[in-house]
Structure formats: structure tokens, C-alpha cells
Amino acid sequence: MPQASVIVVGNEKGGAGKSTIAIHTATALLHAGASVAVLDLDLRQQTLGRFFANRRAWLAANGVAAPMPVEHPLSSDGRALARATDDEALARFAEAFEEASGQADFLLIDTPGSDTAISRAAHGLADLIVTPMNDSFVDFDMLGVVDPVTLELTRHSLYSETVWNSRKVRAAKDRKTIDWVVLRNRLAPTEARNRRRLDERVEALSRKVGFRIGPGLRDRVIYRELFPFGLTVADLSPTIRPVSMSLQHVAARQELRALMHALGLSGFADPEQIAAE
Structure with a gap:
């Protein structure tokens, strides 16, 4: 059975924008004609699952169509499964993963802001x-440790260790390389000394542990505004327009295309079109 290309959106720190990146990546792939399956491993919060439930309800209520992913909830009661043993949670995940990976071109997995077995x-x-991080040394601390006096990078940190171990195991088992992209999410609109310092440390860590750096999504009102409807800027059209249109929407679409290109999904992003807009 053909296997989907697996995209994991992860960072063990909450509030980094994982679910925002996950829903925008999924909808961009869907509108590009790809079949997408989704797994939401944040068993308590279930942001990804709630987004697509909102999407289904809004589309039905307004009598319009938009592409939907194949959804595979691990349990009808995510909170109960969150309290279950690691063995039970892993068994549920293995079942859902096996089924979902044979049903789509891409399997997108949203993970919780904590370290769990699944x-x-x-x-x-x-x-x-795909690891989003906010424009802050608070977020960087999950990836790398800096000297408190000089701010020089001293070593990689908790989440980097998780990814490092995953890559080693995958290479030994399947002889495959896991691509890792760190997205600079919610960047401040103006240049600042702290921003430059952070840029230098992220680049230094990327050379040390081997990730690529890409642009994320800015903190735009339109992203938050569309979430309750289960929609993203990729969905906006003459028939799907739950909010008034503005120049911000054009910039947000360009930002999403740049994100997809940075993730290496070249078949779903046209850099010439990005530049033209």
C-alpha cells in the first residue's frame, strides 16, 4: 500500500503556533489538489480536530464546498485517552497511523506542547x-541553551535532543533522513537588537544540529479571525468570504505560499507567483 508523506508539527513548548501552522499547511495542500489525512495528538486541547469540525459545520450551514481532510481521531474521548497508559495510547496511535498513512498523499500530525510517548x-x-518558534529567547530555550553572560550558544536543548534521537533511530532502521525545518513564527515587524541576537543563535544552532530555517506566519488578525469558521486564507473565494476583504488578506496569502515553499513542498508553491504578488 502506498504510504503518505508524513509531516509532524512539533515543539514541546506550548504557544509556539503549532496548530496554526498545521491547519494552514493542511488547507494549502488540500487546495493544491493533494489528499491529506490529519491526526491530532494533543488529546486534551484538540485544536486541529476542533478546527475541522468548525469547518464542516460552517460549510454545511452556508451551502458551500471546500476540500476536507481525512480525519482519524485516536479516541472519541481524547481526555480519557490522555489519562491512559503509554502502552494504550501508543496502540491507538499505531492503529490510526497505519490506517491514515495508506489513505492520502500527506499525513499531517499535530503534536502537544509537551513530551509524550505518542x-x-x-x-x-x-x-x-516542522518546528515553529516565536521571536523570543524564551522559545529558543527549548531548542538551544545560551550562556547567560555572553549569550553565546553552549549546547542544544530538550526538544533538539528529541529530534536528534528520532533522526538517528530512523536512519538506522529505514536508512531515511528526516528533514527538519524551524520556522521563525510571529516575527516582529521591525528590526531590533534582540532580533539580531536571536537570528545569530538560531543560525548557529542550525549548523550544529542540522535543521533548515524558514519563514513562519506573522501574528495577523486574519488568521485568528478565520479560525472559528474552520477557514484559512487559502479558502477565501467569491463564495467563501465570512469576513470583509482587505490588503492584509493578500499579504497573508503570499506569506502562506512562502511558508509552503520553505517546507520543501515545491509542487504546492510557486516562488515566481509569490514575487509577482
């Missing part, structure tokens, strides 16, 4: 790991 398992199965 999150580690998902990272080990990834073809691409």
Missing part, C-alpha cells in the same frame, strides 16, 4: 518535522 513515536515516523 509525540515521540510520531517524530520517529516523520519525513518532515
Whole structure:
């Protein structure tokens, strides 16, 4: 059975924008004509699952169509499964993963902002790991440790260790390389000294542990505004327009295309079109 390309959106720190990146990546792939399956491993929060439930309800209520992913909830009661043993959670994940990976071109997995057994398992199965981080040394601390006096990078940190181990195991088992992209999410609109310092440390860590750096999504109102409807800027059209249009929407679409290109999904992003807009 053909296997989907597995994209894992992960970072063990909450609030980094994982679910925002996951829903925009999924909808961009869907509108590009790819079949997409989704797994939400944040068993308590279920942001990804709720987004697509909102999407289904809004589309039905307004009598319009938009592409939907194949959904594979691990349990009808995510909170109960979150309290279950690691063995039970891993068994549910293995079932859902096997079924979903044979049903789509891409399998997109959203992970919780914490270290769990199923999150580690998902990272080990990834073809691409996408790690959003906010423009802050608070977020960088999950990836790398800096000297408190000089701010020089001293070593990699907790989440980097998780990805490093996943890559080693995957290479030994399947002789496959996991691509890792760190997205600079919610960047401040103006240049600042702290921003330059952070840029230098991210680049230094990328050379040390081997990730690529890409642009994420800015903190735009339109992203938050469309979430309750289960929609993204990729969905906006003459028939799907739940909010008034503005120049911000054009910039957000361009930002999403740049994101997809940075993730290496070249068949779903046209850099010439990005530049033209």
C-alpha cells in the first residue's frame, strides 16, 4: 500500500503556533489538489480536530464546498485517552497511523506542547518535522541553551535532543533522513537588537544540529479571525468570504505560499507567483 508523506508539527513548548501552522499547511495542500489525512495528538486541547469540525459545520450551514481532510481521531474521548497508559495510547496511535498513512498523499500530525510517548513515536515516523518558534529567547530555550553572560550558544536543548534521537533511530532502521525545518513564527515587524541576537543563535544552532530555517506566519488578525469558521486564507473565494476583504488578506496569502515553499513542498508553491504578488 502506498504510504503518505508524513509531516509532524512539533515543539514541546506550548504557544509556539503549532496548530496554526498545521491547519494552514493542511488547507494549502488540500487546495493544491493533494489528499491529506490529519491526526491530532494533543488529546486534551484538540485544536486541529476542533478546527475541522468548525469547518464542516460552517460549510454545511452556508451551502458551500471546500476540500476536507481525512480525519482519524485516536479516541472519541481524547481526555480519557490522555489519562491512559503509554502502552494504550501508543496502540491507538499505531492503529490510526497505519490506517491514515495508506489513505492520502500527506499525513499531517499535530503534536502537544509537551513530551509524550505518542509525540515521540510520531517524530520517529516523520519525513518532515516542522518546528515553529516565536521571536523570543524564551522559545529558543527549548531548542538551544545560551550562556547567560555572553549569550553565546553552549549546547542544544530538550526538544533538539528529541529530534536528534528520532533522526538517528530512523536512519538506522529505514536508512531515511528526516528533514527538519524551524520556522521563525510571529516575527516582529521591525528590526531590533534582540532580533539580531536571536537570528545569530538560531543560525548557529542550525549548523550544529542540522535543521533548515524558514519563514513562519506573522501574528495577523486574519488568521485568528478565520479560525472559528474552520477557514484559512487559502479558502477565501467569491463564495467563501465570512469576513470583509482587505490588503492584509493578500499579504497573508503570499506569506502562506512562502511558508509552503520553505517546507520543501515545491509542487504546492510557486516562488515566481509569490514575487509577482
